[in-house]
Amino acid sequence: MAVTEVALIRLKSDLPPTAKANLLEAQKAQEDYSKHAVHFLNQTTDRSFYYLVGGWESVEKHTHEWIQSETNQRLLGLLGQDFDVCWMFHLDIDPSVSKLPLDAPVIMISRYFVEADKKDVFDAAFKASEPQLAARTAPFSYCGGWRIDRDGEGEEFVLFSGWPKTQDQFEFAESAEFMQLGKIKDWVRGAEIKNTRLENWE
Numbered sequence: 001m002a003v004t005e006v007a008l009i010r011l012k013s014d015l016p017p018t019a020k021a022n023l024l025e026a027q028k029a030q031e032d033y034s035k036h037a038v039h040f041l042n043q044t045t046d047r048s049f050y051y052l053v054g055g056w057e058s059v060e061k062h063t064h065e066w067i068q069s070e071t072n073q074r075l076l077g078l079l080g081q082d083f084d085v086c087w088m089f090h091l092d093i094d095p096s097v098s099k100l101p102l103d104a105p106v107i108m109i110s111r112y113f114v115e116a117d118k119k120d121v122f123d124a125a126f127k128a129s130e131p132q133l134a135a136r137t138a139p140f141s142y143c144g145g146w147r148i149d150r151d152g153e154g155e156e157f158v159l160f161s162g163w164p165k166t167q168d169q170f171e172f173a174e175s176a177e178f179m180q181l182g183k184i185k186d187w188v189r190g191a192e193i194k195n196t197r198l199e200n201w202e
Contacts, residue, residue: 001058001059001092001094002055002056002058002095003055003059003062003092003093003094003148004053004055004090004091004093004094004095004098004145005053005054005062005088005089005090005091006051006053006088006090006091006158007051007085007086007087007088008049008050008052008085008086008087008088009049009050009051009083009085010049010084010086011047011049011050011082011083012082012083013082015082016082018081019081019082022075022078022079022082023040025075025078026075026078027040029072029075030054030066033066033069033071034055034056034057034061034062034066035057036054037054037055037095038052039052039053039102039198039199040052040198040199041053041107041109041196041198041199042196042198043194043195044195044196044197045194045195049086049194050083050199051109053100054095055096056090059148089147089149089151089156090147090148090149091146091147091148091158092145093144093145098143100141100143101137101141101143101160101161101162102198104137104141104164105164105165106162106163106164106165106166106196107162107195107197107198108160108161108163108193108194108195109158109159109195109196110159110191110192111158111191112157112158112159112188113154113156113188113189113190113191114154114155114187115154115187116154116155118155118187119146119155121187122155122157122187122188123157125187133161137161137163140161140162140163140164141162142159142160142161143160144157144158144159144160146158154189166195
């Protein structure tokens, strides 16, 4: 099953030229191996945090082949001089079908931590609210999926949504349409919402 990888990395200090070159090398190497694009999203409130988003034909292809490969281990050694890997997991988002809102000025990453027995009702509530969300984020896209490699007893749903500007998110949160989406909170143990932008290393 094709999946989407999401990883959070933290820059230890200022971004030196060597770190940028190493990131570009790692990006190209992973793209060549996975045959899927790799993107870096920079958190707008704390620029030391970057999200790596890439695609894989399967979790096994990533974890059992690429991560253990000599090329990847060498690149991790180079990147480890300037970056810490905070976490990494996979989502049941097919990268060849779902479209990340990479063209949006603001890309919101929302992590919803859902009670294990509420996954189905959360999923139904989200799908019912999609027309309102699509209308608000247009002309930009959105996509979401469930975390595959779970950490603990609960479930996690991650939503990527594109917005023209941060203020548009606040206006949506105060709108009548959000009330339907807001019902999702009844089944959420917690949430983490961050705004990012696409980082172009060229």
